[in-house]
Amino acid sequence: MSTRHRPPVEARVYVPAPGEASDVEPVPAGDVTEGVVRVGGTIRRPHQPQSLAVAAYLDWLEDAGFEGAPRFLGRDAEGRDVLTFLAGECAGPVPEAWVQSEELLASVARLLRRLHTASAGFVPAAHPFPPRYTPPGAVSPEPAELVCHLDVTPQNVVVREGLAVGLVDFDLAGPATAFKDSFNTASHWAPLRDPADGWPGWEANDPFRRLRIFADAYGWTDAERHALPAFGIEAAALSYRRMEHNARVLGGGWARMWGEGVGGMIRRRGAWLEANADRFVDALTGR
Incomplete structure (x- = not known):
């Protein structure tokens, strides 16, 4: 991996170049960040507790060559995080018809696999990610093996000429597993x-x-394909409790x-995954 000489993230100040465009255009609000x-x-973007991480x-990712x-x-002078525009x-919010393209779907899976390959080895030592809430007695299905995006929704994927080329809104990024991130992406x-x-x-x-198209394009193993229903059911239960906690404690977009x-949608998803567990495994492993 190449190493670029740059100031530490906490000391980096953005100074507009002379003559740089200054027109302001609102960006569609995300689920949490406004x-x-x-x-x-x-x-x-407003500076947040996870911004430096x-x-x-x-x-x-830049040093790893992930574009x-x-x-x-x-x-900037207002204290906001400044990022390049993709x-x-x-x-x-309601994905358009073009999002249904199977070619686009496969390209999302391949882009995510490239992200995970580029992420390998990153340890957020200087600026750890804020810990995620884990309910008492719950077993998190996402040990801290790899820093991932964790919010690859259709709204957060940049598309050009019908293919996924970029990811935006890393606000929910943090340590998890590649399977957790890829399952979450497939869920969306x-x-x-x-x-x-x-x-x-x-x-x-x-x-x-x-x-199945997503799984093949990403490269899920046979063990991951068989594990998907149980993993998804457990993830839905944890997601429900986290969302409830965040809505109560953090408010804002969570509330x-x-x-x-x-909350009701998450519970229905878990029940639907459980009711169709065998069908999912058949779809993922059938020849």
């Missing part, structure tokens, strides 16, 4: 959810077929999502 704007060729991770992530440029198209892109919670216009899509019924 106040994100595009200024010229940069993205400005994310910045160090983005530096690592599908923004670069951290520093903090040109392309991202899905809206298949999608893996009770049909009652499906997006309008997606009714004709077969989530079992789409999951808004909880109030909109995300």
Whole structure:
């Protein structure tokens, strides 16, 4: 891996170049972070507790040659994190018809695999990621083996000419496992959810077929394919308790999502995965 000479992330200050564009364009709000704007060729985001850990991770990805992530440029005069803007198209809150492309789906899986390969070896020693809440008595299915994105939704994937080329919004990044991150991504892109919670216009899509396309493109092992239903059921139970905690303790976007019924959707997903466990394994392992 190459090593670039750059100031430490905590000392990096962004100074606009003379004549740099300063037009401000609002960016669609994410589920949790608000106040994100595009200024010229940069993205400005409110500084958060995990910002320095994310910045160090983005530096690592740059040195690893991964081109599908923004670069951290520093903090501006208002204290906001400044990142490079990745040109392309991202899905809206209700993913458009073009997001259903199976070619795009496979490219998302390949992009995620490249991210995980580039992430190997990164240890956030100087700026650890804030610990995730684990409910009392719960066993987290995500030991800290690899720093991952953990929020590869259609809204956070940059698409050009029908293929996934970049990832944005690393706010939820942190230590987990490649399988956790890839399962989470597949859950958003298949999608893996009770049909009652499906997006309008997606009714004709077969989530079992789409999951197989993703698994083959990413390269899930036979053991991972067999483990998916149980892993997904356990992950849904943990996600429900985390979302409930975050809504109560952190408020903001977490409370808004909880109030909109995300807890019920998570529980229905877990029940749907359990009811279709054999069908998922057959879809993933059948020849």
